[in-house]
Amino acid sequence: MESSFCKEANEKWDLTGILIIICTTVFLTYCYYKRNLNYWTNKDIPCEKPFLFLGNFPNMIASKQTVPQYLANLYAKYQNQPYFGIYLFNRPALVLRDPKLIKNVLIKNFSKFPDRSFTIDKSADMIACSSLFAVKNPEWKALRAKLSPIFTSGKLKMMLPLIKECCESLKTYLEVRAGDNIDMKEVSGKYATDVISSCTFGVNACSLKNEDSEFRLSAFGYFLAPMVIRVLKLSFLDREATVYLNNLFWKILDERESTKTRRNDLIDILIDLKNDNDKSSVSFDGVTLSSQAVSFFSAGHETTSSAISFALYEMAMNPDVQDCLRDEITSSIKKHGDIVYEGIKEMEYLDMIFCEVLRKYTQAPFLIRECVHDCYIPEYNLQADKGTDIIVPIAGLHSDPNYFPDPQKFDPLRFSIENQQNFVPYSYLPFGGGPRNCIGERFAQISGKLGLIYIIKHFRVLKSEDTPDVLKFNHKSLLLESEGGVNLKIERIV
DSSP states (O other): OOOHHHHHHHHHHHHHHHHHHHHHHHHHHOOOOOOOTTTTTTTTTBBBOBBBTBBTHHHHHHHHHHHHHHHHHHHTTTTTTTTEEEEETTEEEEEEEHHHHHHIIIIIIGGSEEEOOOOTTTTOOOOHSSTTOOTTTTTOOOOOOOGGGGSSHHHHHHHHHHHHOOOOOOOHHHHTTTTTTHHHHHHHHHHHHHHHHIISSSSSOOOTOOOTTTTTTOOOOOOOOOOHHHHHTTSSSSSHHHHHHHHHHHHHHHHHHHTTTTOSSSSHHHHHHHTTTTOOOOOHHHHHHHHHHHHHHHHHHHEEEHHHHHHHHHEEEEEHHHHHHHHHHHHHHHHHHOOOOOHHHHHHHHHHHHHHHHHHHHHSSEEEEESSSOEEEETTTTTEOTTOOEEEEEEHHHHHHTTTSSTTTTGGGGSHHHHHHHSSSTTTOOOOSTTSTTHHHHHHHHHHHHHHHHHHEEEEEOOOTTTOOOOOOOOTTTSBBBOOOOOOEEEEEE
């Protein structure tokens, strides 16, 4: 009887002990997150009210806005503040509004903010972890120095014939569909896929000829909070796509080295780096080598295709802009006898259009940096603690009427040489700013502009019955993506 009583008592104690442990764990977890979510209040910095455990993500989801729109609205809400706080789950992040402060972080105090606050699990995605985009300092500095020569004017000029081949395929594709209602976002995506696969991997993806191209079936990942990445072991790039591109890279590289053939593309340049005798700073072999090609492909595809499609939409809505560009293209060809690198660089109106597209339709909605050392900025009485995320809301800057009057209006002339002289420095950041800006900016510019040149030279871009007067955007997408594509009609110019 006594033994049975003791057994029952022990069982009750075991259950009580378990409940105590669970309650204690929940309480301590609550206190930990609650403490973190008071971070900005304790610093007397204005901030968005967070949700327990989830920070400000519920606001973003409930608003049914895109990330660029959400950040732009917060930017406008705190218009009298140089900075304000938000929470990425329980992780505090400081959002900068003042261009002078942004310059201070990206340039003057770059050594305190050299890394992107970007979490990728190496065991889940070694390729993305080894890319220039994600790698941390000081490895980043050495890697950047080695890769920078890839995008010099001389190298891009040698790639121009490869891009023009893709432009010819684009022209042929559109000729067959002249008069039809066309999703130019999809067409621009095919063109961008062909260009980047040709200049990066040295192969013709044939996306404009083959609807089932393997390259077009590759879908890339998206940004998530660090804790989700770590717990779920997520990869930044789609695993199947990564494996396919990685295997393709090594197959092509081995063929090039065995046959000693050259194509003036990225693989040729990476081979040169691989065989470089200077191994003191960074060794280009294994995953370090292939990850650069894979990451360049993934980074350049979506931004290039979106820029082209949004430019075409605006020219359909503003025929006078389209006519002026066509006249400039005609004059350039008459002067140089063909579409040449020097001619593209001389097209001022084309550059104005491209700049205005990147302003109004900001592709990279924000920059994010991690404070790696405590940093005090006396001009703003701002103490940035080690480990704090720093966010630059590019979409907010680009839609600020103080810097760009009537920001919803598409006005290429705001980027005339004369007007640019009056710009507030660091209010326009389509490719980032400082030493860690986008290394592929020149390539993106030349490939995007060349695609536009070929389309506008040979076709008139018009509104169709499916073209909305105001584009609506997919709020589930990190990048700016039009719902239902960008539907337009084209007419061939005889």
